[in-house]
Amino acid sequence: MERLKNKVAIITGGAGGIGLATAKLFLEEGAKVVIVDYNKEALEKGVAEINHPDLSYCVADVSKPEDTEKYVKQTLQVHNKIDVFFNNAGIEGVSRPIAEYPDAVFDKVIAVNLKGVWLGCKHVIPQMSEGGSVIITSSVAGLMGFSGLGPYVASKHAVIGIMRTAAQEFAGNKIRVNTIHPGPVDNDMMRRIEADISPDDPDKALKRFEALVPFGRYASSREIANMALFLASDESKYITGCMHVVDGGMLVA
Numbered sequence: 001m002e003r004l005k006n007k008v009a010i011i012t013g014g015a016g017g018i019g020l021a022t023a024k025l026f027l028e029e030g031a032k033v034v035i036v037d038y039n040k041e042a043l044e045k046g047v048a049e050i051n052h053p054d055l056s057y058c059v060a061d062v063s064k065p066e067d068t069e070k071y072v073k074q075t076l077q078v079h080n081k082i083d084v085f086f087n088n089a090g091i092e093g094v095s096r097p098i099a100e101y102p103d104a105v106f107d108k109v110i111a112v113n114l115k116g117v118w119l120g121c122k123h124v125i126p127q128m129s130e131g132g133s134v135i136i137t138s139s140v141a142g143l144m145g146f147s148g149l150g151p152y153v154a155s156k157h158a159v160i161g162i163m164r165t166a167a168q169e170f171a172g173n174k175i176r177v178n179t180i181h182p183g184p185v186d187n188d189m190m191r192r193i194e195a196d197i198s199p200d201d202p203d204k205a206l207k208r209f210e211a212l213v214p215f216g217r218y219a220s221s222r223e224i225a226n227m228a229l230f231l232a233s234d235e236s237k238y239i240t241g242c243m244h245v246v247d248g249g250m251l252v253a
Contacts, residue, residue, distance in 0.1 A: 017187030
């Protein structure tokens with residue numbers, strides 16, 4: 001139960017389902033955790049629910065350089081180091097064909113999902129301890145197309161390029177960089193996607209997604225957190241530049 005003993009972790013998108021599940025698991029394994037999100041109310045609720053002395057939060061918009069610098073500075077002021085960076089923040093946008101997709105929504109998805117990952121790597125990794133771990137949340141949508149989710153798909157493909165570049169650039173400091181590629185996860189993001197695709201009957205969209213998964217169900221946030229824990233721990237210290245799929249067999253269907 002101490003696979004992350006004495007390690008300090010930052011988790012962006014920390015108020016979401018995967019973020020909170022990972023924070024809870026990291027704390028159980030001995031880490032000190034800072035969760036980052038733009039939604040202060042959700043952060044405060046998550047901290048209250050987990051109720052752990054080694055959990056703190058920072059309100060920040062990951063798409064803004066000054067906010068990124070803020071969460072890095074706060075973590076270093078409180079804990080003096082960063083060992084694990086779960087670069088996890090992301091939004092889904094809306095479900096529309098490319099020809100009908102709103103430009104403003106495209107810009108927001110790219111700002112959070114791509115620029116947010118870029119800024120996190122730019123400002124966090126140079127401050128990390130030697131032998132640290134960076135974990136970037138991509139998606140199965142980073143490895144295949146999904147009709148109607150063009151900007152999301154594009155952003156999740158693009159972060160693989162950031163991961164591979166960062167893995168090369170920081171290998172000299174033994175800092176490893178990897179991506180996680182979840183399939184559909186049973187959380188609020190999928191509820192919004194289901195309602196957007198099928199407003200009159202969201203369960204219809206849920207069943208369509210479940211049919212794409214050989215295991216026949218969505219992942220839990222905890223199951224994604226388990227992969228993040230492995231990549232954060234020293235058990236993965238010789239693994240970098242790799243894509244780690246957690247999809248119930250979706251990509252082989």
